[in-house]
Amino acid sequence: MNNPNEKQLAGEAALRYVEDGAIVGVGTGSTVAFFIDALAGMKDRIKGAVSSSEQSTARMKQHGIEVFDLNATGPIGIYIDGADECDPHKRLIKGGGAALTREKIVAAAAQKFVCIIDSSKRVDVLGKFPLPIEVIPMARSLVSREIVKLGGQPVWRDGVTTDNGNWIIDVHGWRITDPVGLEQQLNQLAGVVTVGLFAQRPADVVLVGDKEI
Numbered sequence: 001m002n003n004p005n006e007k008q009l010a011g012e013a014a015l016r017y018v019e020d021g022a023i024v025g026v027g028t029g030s031t032v033a034f035f036i037d038a039l040a041g042m043k044d045r046i047k048g049a050v051s052s053s054e055q056s057t058a059r060m061k062q063h064g065i066e067v068f069d070l071n072a073t074g075p076i077g078i079y080i081d082g083a084d085e086c087d088p089h090k091r092l093i094k095g096g097g098a099a100l101t102r103e104k105i106v107a108a109a110a111q112k113f114v115c116i117i118d119s120s121k122r123v124d125v126l127g128k129f130p131l132p133i134e135v136i137p138m139a140r141s142l143v144s145r146e147i148v149k150l151g152g153q154p155v156w157r158d159g160v161t162t163d164n165g166n167w168i169i170d171v172h173g174w175r176i177t178d179p180v181g182l183e184q185q186l187n188q189l190a191g192v193v194t195v196g197l198f199a200q201r202p203a204d205v206v207l208v209g210d211k212e213i
């Protein structure tokens with residue numbers, strides 16, 4: 001079960017990693033919402049943020065936090081985001097909220113990725129949570145057939161369009177023992193925009209509640 005208390009603790013604890021004058025990379029989701037609310041308390045000490053979704057942008061703007069275009073900032077020091085699953089090597093499944101593509105972009109631009117989760121997200125092997133894959137809409141069936149060949153069960157997240165105008169396939173039934181290999185393999189399929197595996201670029205720090213693991 002997701003634990004809102006631990007999510008709030010993690011969101012607030014992440015402030016420890018935010019330095020004065022920073023442009024902060026900000027992820028998406030219910031745990032990040034706690035982080036954004038906490039960040040609002042120090043908004044006069046930071047320069048602003050780069051956002052990974054329209055949802056997080058709206059919440060930050062409500063708080064008066066300035067949101068920059070990543071093209072205007074160059075590399076950023078810190079990225080704070082949640083996850084759907086986290087293994088002992090800090091490799092993640094993300095994209096339960098369909099924000100995986102912009103999340104992966106901002107994570108790639110950041111020197112340090114701090115992942116904030118509650119204890120329900122910790123697993124030994126990734127894959128119990130269905131793996132989200134963002135696809136170009138015309139490639140949905142093609143990519144789904146390729147996933148079946150790889151032993152997965154693709155389910156179209158019908159009715160969901162990402163901030164980038166694409167669709168999501170959730171893949172059930174994979175026990176992901178080689179996350180880096182699977183991420184590379186799926187990235188090569190025509191029509192795949194982003195795989196919700198963060199294995200080639202795992203988190204640097206994971207906070208479970210207010211405890212760093």
Ligand SMILES: O=C[C@H](O)[C@H](O)[C@H](O)COP(=O)(O)O
Nearest residue numbers: 029030031095096097098099
């Ligand atoms: O697309 C959504 C993101 O990857 C979220 O960071 C992830 O789904 C975790 O969300 P939450 O903090 O709401 O459990």
